[in-house]
Amino acid sequence: MSDTCVVSTPAKLALFGEHAVVYGGHCIVTAVNKRMWVKIRDSRETVLTSKDMGFDHYLIEKGTTYPRNAAFVIAAMQSISNYFGGSFGGEIEIWSDFSAKYGLGSSSAVTVGVIKALAHLNNLKLDNGTLFHIAYDAVLNVQGRHKKSGMPLASGFDVASAIYGGTIDFSQNGKVRALPISDIPLIVAYSGEKASTAFYVNKVADLCAGHNSLCQSLFSISDEIVKLAESALLRSDWEEVGILMTLNHGLLSSLGVSTETLGRLVSLAIKGGAYGAKLSGAGGGDCVIAVAGKDSYENVSERLESGGAEILPLDMNAEGVKVEASGN
Ligand code: MEV
Numbered sequence: 412m413s414d415t416c417v418v419s420t421p422a423k424l425a426l427f428g429e430h431a432v433v434y435g436g437h438c439i440v441t442a443v444n445k446r447m448w449v450k451i452r453d454s455r456e457t458v459l460t461s462k463d464m465g466f467d468h469y470l471i472e473k474g475t476t477y478p479r480n481a482a483f484v485i486a487a488m489q490s491i492s493n494y495f496g497g498s499f500g501g502e503i504e505i506w507s508d509f510s511a512k513y514g515l516g517s518s519s520a521v522t523v524g525v526i527k528a529l530a531h532l533n534n535l536k537l538d539n540g541t542l543f544h545i546a547y548d549a550v551l552n553v554q555g556r557h558k559k560s561g562m563p564l565a566s567g568f569d570v571a572s573a574i575y576g577g578t579i580d581f582s583q584n585g586k587v588r589a590l591p592i593s594d595i596p597l598i599v600a601y602s603g604e605k606a607s608t609a610f611y612v613n614k615v616a617d618l619c620a621g622h623n624s625l626c627q628s629l630f631s632i633s634d635e636i637v638k639l640a641e642s643a644l645l646r647s648d649w650e651e652v653g654i655l656m657t658l659n660h661g662l663l664s665s666l667g668v669s670t671e672t673l674g675r676l677v678s679l680a681i682k683g684g685a686y687g688a689k690l691s692g693a694g695g696g697d698c699v700i701a702v703a704g705k706d707s708y709e710n711v712s713e714r715l716e717s718g719g720a721e722i723l724p725l726d727m728n729a730e731g732v733k734v735e736a737s738g739n
Pocket residue numbers: 425428429430431432433564565566567568569608612691692693
């Protein structure tokens with residue numbers, strides 16, 4: 412039996428359908444070529460080392476309070492032990508190819524990586540559907556539910572993306588459909604503003620608690636956009652993909668999750684000749700994505716940079732969770 416295992420999981424970019432997916436709608440997400448790495452060595456003590464998270468041999472013991480940024484690691488261990496029984500742990504080391512500040516799904520990537528590595532080390536068979544349910548449970552334990560409506564404050568789409576990779580259509584309860592699409596001529600621009608996903612998911616839940624039927628109407632429009640986007644993506648119709656992105660951005664703005672900076676970056680991209688652009692993720696900051704043809708691609712990137720954004724060189728359709736090494 413091996414006593415060490417290294418697992419990698421991809422970061423993600425939400426392309427269409429954010430927020431509506433929390434309420435049972437569909438979203439489209441692609442895995443990108445920056446990865447989170449989790450190495451676990453069998454050990455009686457459970458210690459966490461991660462330069463990125465600021466831990467050096469941090470001892471995890473039952474009954475102690477732990478810092479917030481270790482929450483997903485601890486929830487992942489708890490969730491796998493709820494499912495299989497017994498206790499799970501070891502010397503855990505975590506590092507990543509990307510900064511958590513970009514909002515590319517580091518929490519779900521860590522959660523999936525820890526569960527996959529622990530299952531592998533303990534010779535436990537784990538199909539992707541079961542891995543999704545264990546990891547989503549862990550994420551929900553951290554994110555919680557909306558105080559008034561009881562809505563779960565996460566859809567699990569980012570967990571599914573870390574597991575399956577590629578580009579997928581995701582809907583409630585981990586329903587996934589792989590979308591065999593070519594790489595979009597995508598520009599990914601980090602706005603410089605760090606957003607709190609929990610804050611913005613709560614904000615939309617507050618809005619929906621007071622304006623339920625209006626929000627439901629917006630979510631059904633979101634689903635219509637996702638449906639049209641899927642067909643445009645499958646036929647590589649980038650112009651249509653761009654138009655749908657701008658429409659999706661408008662819808663997210665009406666839910667109150669855009670910011671002045673995000674709105675400005677979307678406008679700059681379109682003025683620079685992009686087919687369309689939108690915020691990606693929960694809103695409040697993080698990234699704007701734009702689609703542009705060959706003739707305007709450079710110009711759009713330059714405009715976004717001159718508007719204060721950082722262009723992230725990301726490739727889409729990356730491979731899902733992977734056991735990279737296993738041995739003694
Ligand atoms: C956040 O990246 C996307 C949201 O739809 C939340 C979720 O689906 O968990 C806002």
